[in-house]
Amino acid sequence: MAATEISIDDRNLVIEVVLDTQWLFEGFQKTKGSDLVGRIARFFQSNPNWNATGYNQKMAQLAGTSIDNVNLLEMYWGNWGRYSKYSKFANETIPYLGHPTQSQIFVPVYIVLSLLTFAVIVTRMYSRMTIAGFVRSYDYVLLGGFILTLALGMQNAIILSTSTYYRGVWDKTWLDFQVEQDSSLSASILYPLTVVFIKFSLLLFYYNLSVWNPLRWATIATGFCVIANALATIFAWSFQCNPTLPWKHQNYMNPQGACLVDTWKLEVATGSVNIITDVLIWIIPIPMIWRMQLSLRERIISIITLGVGALACIACAIRVRLINMAWYGSSDESNASIICIWTITELYLAQICASIPSIRALVLSKAPQLLGSESADRKENVYDKYNHYDQFPDFASQTSLDKSSPEVSVIAHELFEKRADNRV
Template identity: 95%
Template structure:
């Protein structure tokens, strides 16, 4: 028998038997699931009369657990005959499942993307300080998103190389299973929080881009959807079950426990909303760009600069698809390392794409010929003829903003604010 010949239903049955057996063997939480299933299967084979007096006491002694736990498991399976049959099947089938491990690609990909994104954000900060003389609030928000992405990646790297290195529960201990569940829950909370910071940074940038009401209302509405989706994700994962942590000791078999949240539907629903808000964020500024008095070439460049964020949308869609395949696909498709790779890729790509406008502004300022543009310094120096901030042109008006590219509009506004803050 090959692993590919074992059906998904049989595989899920084996996983259930292994986890139940690991939970039962309370005194052997550091022993692999396959070994514990073998012990209980051999016990049932040697003691076929499961209606005999003192049968439960023998199992309790074997597993190093209490009679209450034994009675709870017997009640869950209906009778020991049922559990005996399935534990025998699991014990005979596990050797054919092999020992699948996590992909080793995640750590190098994580390191490369972290260094690349760090370089991009440093360049972004340098651009702000060089051109505007200060770092804006949305820059700090994005930096917070980078730090949280870094933390999420470090957590994934640690857990993938320790507790979840082996993908099959039969190769893990009960403590490994608990560590995996704890890590999954914390990652499910960290991810939406990181997404909120990254998207909030972009929305704050768009909000400050113009006083055009349709643009501002669009950013506010999209921001509300982003925050609402993140809160729904966090609360649904935290309180999906009652008790809240069903994998902890007695809670795993708690007859009073209930899990009302279908986590697969939760992932698909919140992931879909995440993709939709990604698309909205990257198309929000396009109508405003088209209203500006720019050449067709400059409009196309500005739209392309802001539109590269579509790459993050694609990464998010791939991540949702992989999660779906992990639930209902083959064992090869349940590789958590691959899902983590696309999660980190999505977050880092969003940060890189969000930094492109400020990097383009830096290039326009320092090396305009690379983009075939006039020196940004010449454009900024025309404001030096004004001796007082009150004499500045009204950059808050739509007319003035219509004459500049999105990057120059923000630079002009920041220049005005800096001069106003430093007035005598």
């Protein structure tokens, strides 16, 4: 029998038997699941009369656990005959399942993307300091998102190379399983928190881009959806089960416990909302750009500059699809390393795309010929002729909105606010 001939249901049955056996062997939490399944299978073979007096006591001594735990497992399976049959099946099947491991490409991908994104964010900060003279609040928010992404990637890199290096639970210990569950929960909470930081950076940028009411109300409504989706994700993952940490030994087999949240539906629902808000964020400024008195070429360039964020939407969709395949696909599709790669790619792509407008403004200021444009200084220095903050043009007016590109518009706002703050 080859691994490809083992059905999904049979593989899931083996996983259930391994985890239940690891839970029972409380005194052997550092022993691999396959070894423990072999021990319990040999015990049943040597002691076929499970109705004999003292049978549960003998099993408790074998597993280094209490009679209560043995009785709890017996109640869960119905009788020892059923558990004996399936433990024998699992022991015979495990050798054919092999020893699948995580992909080794996550760490190099994570390092490359981290360095690339760091360089982009540094360039973004330099652009702000060079053109506007100061860094804005949304730049610091994005920096917070980068730090959270860096932390999430470091956690994944450590876990994938240690406790979850082997993908089969039969190759792990009970302690490995607990560490894997703990890290999975923390990652499920850290991911939406990171998404909030990145998206709020963009929404704050759009909000400060213009006082045009439709644009501002669109950013507020989208921000509300982003927060609501993140809170729903965090609370649903945190309190999906009662007790909240069901894999902590006794809780794992708690007859009074229940997991009411369908994690697959949760992931699909929150992931879909995440994709929708991604799309909304990248199209929000388009109507404003179309209102500006720009050439068709400038409009198209501005839309493309802001619209490259669609790449992050694609990465998010691929991530959701891979999670679905991991739950309901073959063992080859359950590679957590690949899911982590697309998660990190999605987050870093969003940060890179969010920084493109400020980088373009820097290029327009320092080397406009690269983009076939006139010097950005010629566009911006028009505001230098105003010696007092109240002489600045009214950015709320239709005239002011129509005469600036998105990059120049936000720079003008920044210069206006800076002079207003320093007025005498």
